[in-house]
Amino acid sequence: MAATVSPERDVVAPPIQRAFREGLYAGAIALGLFVLFIGLRTDQNISNELILVQRWLLLALVVIATAVGRFLYVGYAQPAMERAKAEKAKAPAVVAEPGFVRRNFNKIGIVVLLLYPIAMVLAFGFQGSLKWVDNFGIQILIYVMLAWGLNIVVGLAGLLDLGYVAFYAVGAYAYALLGTHFGLSFWILLPAAGCMAAFWGVMLGFPVLRLRGDYLAIVTLAFGEIIRLVIINWREVTNGSAGISGIPKVSFFGLMSFNVSDPNYIAKVLHIAQSGAYYKIFLYYLILALCFLTAFVTIRLRRLPVGRAWEALREDEIACRSLGINTTTTKLTAFATGAMFGGFAGSFFAARQGFVSPESFVFLESAIILAIVVLGGMGSLGGIAVAALVMIGGTEILRELGFLKVVFGPDFTPELYRMLLFGMAMVIVMLWKPRGFVGSREPTAFLKERRAVSGSFTKEGHG
Amino acid sequence: MNTTPSSSDFILQVEHLSMKFGGLVAIGDLSFQARRGEITALIGPNGAGKTTVFNCITGFYKPTEGMITLNKRDGSTYLLERLPNHEIPARANVARTFQNIRLFSGMTLLENLLVAQHNKLMKASGYTFLGLFGFPSYRQASAESIELARHWLEKADLVDRADDPAGDLPYGAQRRLEIARAMCTGPELLCLDEPAAGLNPRESAALNELLMDIKNSTSILLIEHDMSVVMQISDHVVVLEYGRKISDGSPQTVRTDPRVIAAYLGVDDEEVQEVLVEVGDEDVIEQLDTGPDSAHGPGNSASMMAGPVSDTFEHADEGERVTVSKGASKAAQVDARAASIARKPQPAAKPAAKSSTAKAAPKKPAAKETAAKPTAGKPGGRK
Numbered sequence: 001m002a003a004t005v006s007p008e009r010d011v012v013a014p015p016i017q018r019a020f021r022e023g024l025y026a027g028a029i030a031l032g033l034f035v036l037f038i039g040l041r042t043d044q045n046i047s048n049e050l051i052l053v054q055r056w057l058l059l060a061l062v063v064i065a066t067a068v069g070r071f072l073y074v075g076y077a078q079p080a081m082e083r084a085k086a087e088k089a090k091a092p093a094v095v096a097e098p099g100f101v102r103r104n105f106n107k108i109g110i111v112v113l114l115l116y117p118i119a120m121v122l123a124f125g126f127q128g129s130l131k132w133v134d135n136f137g138i139q140i141l142i143y144v145m146l147a148w149g150l151n152i153v154v155g156l157a158g159l160l161d162l163g164y165v166a167f168y169a170v171g172a173y174a175y176a177l178l179g180t181h182f183g184l185s186f187w188i189l190l191p192a193a194g195c196m197a198a199f200w201g202v203m204l205g206f207p208v209l210r211l212r213g214d215y216l217a218i219v220t221l222a223f224g225e226i227i228r229l230v231i232i233n234w235r236e237v238t239n240g241s242a243g244i245s246g247i248p249k250v251s252f253f254g255l256m257s258f259n260v261s262d263p264n265y266i267a268k269v270l271h272i273a274q275s276g277a278y279y280k281i282f283l284y285y286l287i288l289a290l291c292f293l294t295a296f297v298t299i300r301l302r303r304l305p306v307g308r309a310w311e312a313l314r315e316d317e318i319a320c321r322s323l324g325i326n327t328t329t330t331k332l333t334a335f336a337t338g339a340m341f342g343g344f345a346g347s348f349f350a351a352r353q354g355f356v357s358p359e360s361f362v363f364l365e366s367a368i369i370l371a372i373v374v375l376g377g378m379g380s381l382g383g384i385a386v387a388a389l390v391m392i393g394g395t396e397i398l399r400e401l402g403f404l405k406v407v408f409g410p411d412f413t414p415e416l417y418r419m420l421l422f423g424m425a426m427v428i429v430m431l432w433k434p435r436g437f438v439g440s441r442e443p444t445a446f447l448k449e450r451r452a453v454s455g456s457f458t459k460e461g462h463g
Numbered sequence: 464m465n466t467t468p469s470s471s472d473f474i475l476q477v478e479h480l481s482m483k484f485g486g487l488v489a490i491g492d493l494s495f496q497a498r499r500g501e502i503t504a505l506i507g508p509n510g511a512g513k514t515t516v517f518n519c520i521t522g523f524y525k526p527t528e529g530m531i532t533l534n535k536r537d538g539s540t541y542l543l544e545r546l547p548n549h550e551i552p553a554r555a556n557v558a559r560t561f562q563n564i565r566l567f568s569g570m571t572l573l574e575n576l577l578v579a580q581h582n583k584l585m586k587a588s589g590y591t592f593l594g595l596f597g598f599p600s601y602r603q604a605s606a607e608s609i610e611l612a613r614h615w616l617e618k619a620d621l622v623d624r625a626d627d628p629a630g631d632l633p634y635g636a637q638r639r640l641e642i643a644r645a646m647c648t649g650p651e652l653l654c655l656d657e658p659a660a661g662l663n664p665r666e667s668a669a670l671n672e673l674l675m676d677i678k679n680s681t682s683i684l685l686i687e688h689d690m691s692v693v694m695q696i697s698d699h700v701v702v703l704e705y706g707r708k709i710s711d712g713s714p715q716t717v718r719t720d721p722r723v724i725a726a727y728l729g730v731d732d733e734e735v736q737e738v739l740v741e742v743g744d745e746d747v748i749e750q751l752d753t754g755p756d757s758a759h760g761p762g763n764s765a766s767m768m769a770g771p772v773s774d775t776f777e778h779a780d781e782g783e784r785v786t787v788s789k790g791a792s793k794a795a796q797v798d799a800r801a802a803s804i805a806r807k808p809q810p811a812a813k814p815a816a817k818s819s820t821a822k823a824a825p826k827k828p829a830a831k832e833t834a835a836k837p838t839a840g841k842p843g844g845r846k
Contacts, residue, residue: 311569447625448625
């Protein structure tokens with residue numbers, strides 16, 4: 001033991017010196033870099049002349065912060081990290097028994113989701129809970145559902161679909177048009193919108209059956225744009241860029257309505273005070289139920305031959321054909337099923353917003369949904385739900401950066417940095433977990449025990 | 464179709480099969496039969512077109528000409544060249560393995576075997592709808608399919624690793640798993656593309672045992688380079704060279720056939736040297752160096768890397784036909800030698816070499832062309 005202690009003391013002493021030196025260097029470099037960025041600033045005075053504003057104090061602060069930071073990092077943080085690493089390597093590889101939270105992650109998640117609106121109402125009152133239930137709860141759950149739908153296509157079948165938002169748009173417009181023109185109920189139009197989207201999924205599927213990889217991605221991307229452009233330009237039907245407004249609200253299975261003017265308005269039926277929050281809470285539970293439906297179907301399908309065939313298709317298409325699997329129908333069912341859930345989410349979105357326009361279905365939406373799937377770990381429902389929470393909840397919570405004004409002064413607009421922070425967070429997550437939050441794959445059948453399959457064996461599919 | 468009573472003895476009849484890739488004739492007028500309950504081996508030097516024959520039988524290629532008839536045990540016959548790719552395993556019950564192993568590496572062994580029972584389970588699950596609602600009939604079928612998978616895992620000696628990902632297995636075990644997976648489709652004819660490639664002697668012996676066991680229920684068509692496997696287990700051997708059949712018969716007759724010895728096992732070293740000296744062409748060295756290659760492993764052959772039928776098929780109607788120069792085919796050399804021996808009774812080696820070089824020399828450009836083609840990654844590459 002003594003032999004290991006003494007060199008450690010030898011090693012510890014120089015780092016402080018080295019840290020001091022590196023701190024100085026870092027300070028010098030920062031000074032050189034920032035003297036023109038921060039120390040001097042060009043500005044206009046009242047008579048529109050260009051003047052130099054000198055900010056030596058700010059420069060000094062930045063330089064000192066850099067130097068001290070470097071000093072602390074080299075002197076203390078780095079040795080501490082190395083020691084931790086060495087200890088970890090020394091310690092016998094103990095298979096960590098998963099903690100209570102990890103073992104019961106799904107159950108806890110479901111309970112939390114069910115209790116969330118109640119907790120919010122209790123915490124903030126009906127009016128105060130609106131933001132939390134609507135902006136966070138419903139918004140995140142819509143993306144959870146979309147990502148779970150896309151997961152069938154991308155995560156299970158391995159077909160890269162960059163135009164998923166097209167099916168979202170088809171579902172939304174199906175409900176918006178049929179609901180406003182024919183006054184059909186949400187409960188009829190929900191399956192209708194799903195069928196419509198599934199139909200377009202097959203329509204997209206046919207031409208792209210022979211394409212793989214990048215080519216498939218490009219065609220699906222184009223498909224997403226085509227749907228959007230059709231919506232913009234087919235004014236007679238879709239009202240173009242102006243969108244469709246006045247989309248009817250969802251009713252509680254026709255028994256109770258959420259329109260204040262209706263005779264069966266919920267507050268009148270139940271004899272409670274009027275509030276807009278009832279509708280939001282109802283919508284929350286509705287989208288939650290739709291999410292559970294998606295999850296249930298996905299889990300069931302994975303254990304059915306068709307789901308296994310999707311995953312086999314992702315792993316090796318030629319081997320699939322050699323085993324008698326009809327790859328054409330298998331791909332088409334994947335497209336159709338994924339699109340159907342996109343259509344469900346779309347019709348819900350239209351009902352919730354009361355207004356749809358092509359603006360909501362731009363490529364960025366497809367990219368975000370795909371990012372959620374990739375970030376969560378392709379094929380894993382739990383990981384994708386967490387990723388949606390982080391991505392959508394994260395971007396929403398970054399709107400609440402008002403406190404940064406205290407730090408950076410009143411002209412600081414934190415909203416502008418929202419996407420920057422968000423992008424940085426994504427880069428960090430992808431470095432830290434390159435296969436997403438849940439990189440392993442849960443086998444669909446087992447002989448003796450269910451063991452997760454490491455992500456290093458699964459393939460991403462060839463498109 | 465075949466109505467003669469004797470045809471039912473043959474599980475597979477290949478008649479006048481030709482496969483052309485553009486001007487390249489990968490298989491030319493090949494006919495052979497595989498008997499039911501036997502192991503038929505298809506051997507030949509690298510690039511002889513063996514895997515192309517497999518791809519034609521299993522529907523990955525549509526042959527340019529010819530007829531492939533499969534006679535099932537129940538008396539029904541299928542013309543394999545007319546069936547779509549995925550229906551050949553599903554309806555005609557022909558399963559295959561691949562030279563470069565194609566497992567679903569991210570799925571467990573058990574799942575691999577369950578995917579192989581896709582069509583059966585698909586029906587049992589009422590094309591997904593009954594299964595989605597958990598109907599008991601599907602549950603029963605599912606349990607049965609797991610039992611079948613367990614049966615084949617035991618046969619392949621892999622049952623201990625049933626819940627591991629297939630990509631985690633050692634090479635030999637992956638080969639066995641691929642065979643087990645093919646067997647789970649319930650085939651009448653099993654086509655194995657070099658099952659012993661890359662196996663050590665012990666694994667190879669275990670494979671022989673497995674194949675002998677399978678033979679009791681299923682006929683096997685086998686491509687193999689490992690002569691110990693071929694000679695030990697096969698009942699019937701077909702030898703290909705440059706897409707043409709040069710010999711056909713029992714392992715013993717094939718082993719002693721001079722054409723086969725020349726084509727497959729190579730010509731005497733002195734002769735090769737003589738040819739090289741006289742021709743002075745490095746391409747010819749490659750042409751001649753087609754003996755069994757111990758370093759040969761999966762992935763060396765470009766055949767499976769060739770694209771789907773559509774990639775190559777459109778060129779097939781071009782009229783041009785490139786045949787390999789006679790100097791390249793060693794079976795032809797043997798014929799020539801036999802002819803020259805008949806003419807002047809001399810020590811066999813010299814005139815034979817001369818006659819072959821005499822034929823090879825004027826066609827040097829042709830030899831070069833054929834040698835260049837496989838390296839350019841042409842489908843169905845042949846050397």
